Amino acid sequence: MTFNDHYETFDGLRVVEFPLEGPLPEVTGPVAWRVAHWDVGDEAEGRVSAEFTAVLDRFVDLAGAETTHLVIGAWGYAAVNVAPLEHFAALAPRLPRLRALFFGDVTFDECEISWMKVGDVSRLLAAYPALEVLRVRGGEEFGFSPVRHERLRDLAVESGGLPKVFLDAVLASELPALTGLELWLGVEDYGGDITPADLASILAGSAFPGLRRLGLRNAEHANAIAAAVAGAPVVQQLAELALSMGTFDDEGVGALLAGQPLTHLDALDLHFHFMTGEGSASIVAALPGVRVDVSDPQLTGGPHAGRRYTKVSE
Structure with a gap:
């Protein structure tokens, strides 16, 4: 048994998908943004997905200053691509209002939980001292x-x-x-x-x-x-x-x-x-x-x- 669907709410807020192209969708009231980019590339074994980090950077450019709740979904293929923890930590100055983070909203068809290469998630707490809510999901290399x-x-x-x-x-x-x-x-x-x-x-x-x-x-x-x-x-x-x-x-x-x-x-x-x-x-x-x-x-x-x-x- 495993995950079939992405979270629809996080910390009491509706989750809204960040589009891969185009402007931010119009929303009413506070929301939790979800950023993801799923792809498969065996040549990327052990590497951070450049495609995902580009999407994440574009999101931060558009909405980082106001974002309080953020859900990180597939970062490429999580069984191959390692989680971009260092990249995300480096974005902390551009996410000054972030208070709630879910890192790993990945369904079974995107990657089985036991295969997810995540890393040491305490790095997120070290980078974001104002964080109030942290939810993490992982299996392989989960520390x-x-x-x-x-x-x-x-x-x-x-x-x-x-x-x-x-x-x-x-x-x-x-x-x-x-x-x-x-x-x-x-x-x-x-x-x-x-x-x-x-x-x-x-x-x-x-x-x-x-x-x-x-x-x-x-x-x-x-x-x-x-x-x-x-x-x-x-x-x-x-x-x-x-x-x-x-x-x-x-x-x-x-x-x-x-x-x-x-x-x-x-x-x-x-x-x-x-x-x-x-x-x-x-x-x-x-x-x-x-x-x-x-x-x-x-x-x-x-x-x-x-x-x-x-x-x-x-």
Whole structure:
């Protein structure tokens, strides 16, 4: 399972595609611009796509001074072309109002997530000290280094298999303004080797004391994650909790309901799951004041019997 569509909204704003030619389209109110240029060229192995950077530079010429929200899509063919992190970092003086960035809005037909050559995305935080929201997607050559950033409030990392070394670098970072953290843990076959024990400082509330929204999503061992969350001190400070897109089933329901109360939550996201109808109904009934999302149940009968898979892997 993987991505079929580009994001239509980002950080609450409508995403508008930047045209490859011609002027900016007319828009009403603030929007998130999406810049992309997809192409395939095997001769460009390991190189930044000059075609993409030309499009990006043209966008910055036309709209950089006013842009607050930006989505970076395909930078050529992401399995061949490396992400233009250094080029984008160098554009920071020409994007003075940028506050929210999504780097990697690439669908499966443009490049499978596990093939995406991204690099060390903490470089983006170092280059943009005023950034408040960072969402990144990647698989191959996907890294992070410890960083201090005063303004970042939301960090989301989308992966089909997030390695522990990436998590460790995030945990070693100083992010005093962070209130939202979303990690797509993924599967072992694509590098996802994070265990509940590795999340201990997040679950204890010590890693990022200001957290109000936590997502531990797309997990191959979602029930084990749920069991760890059930008794985690951080839960009491959360308004939103997401354990969606993974292998969560009735065992996970039992773990959550046997743990601490969750009635203080505003929202519990469990969509894309393997719960039975009874399991779904029981957790919804147990949390009458909480918005519980149990949509998108996965087939468990017939040829799918016994199978468990995450929403995003390859």
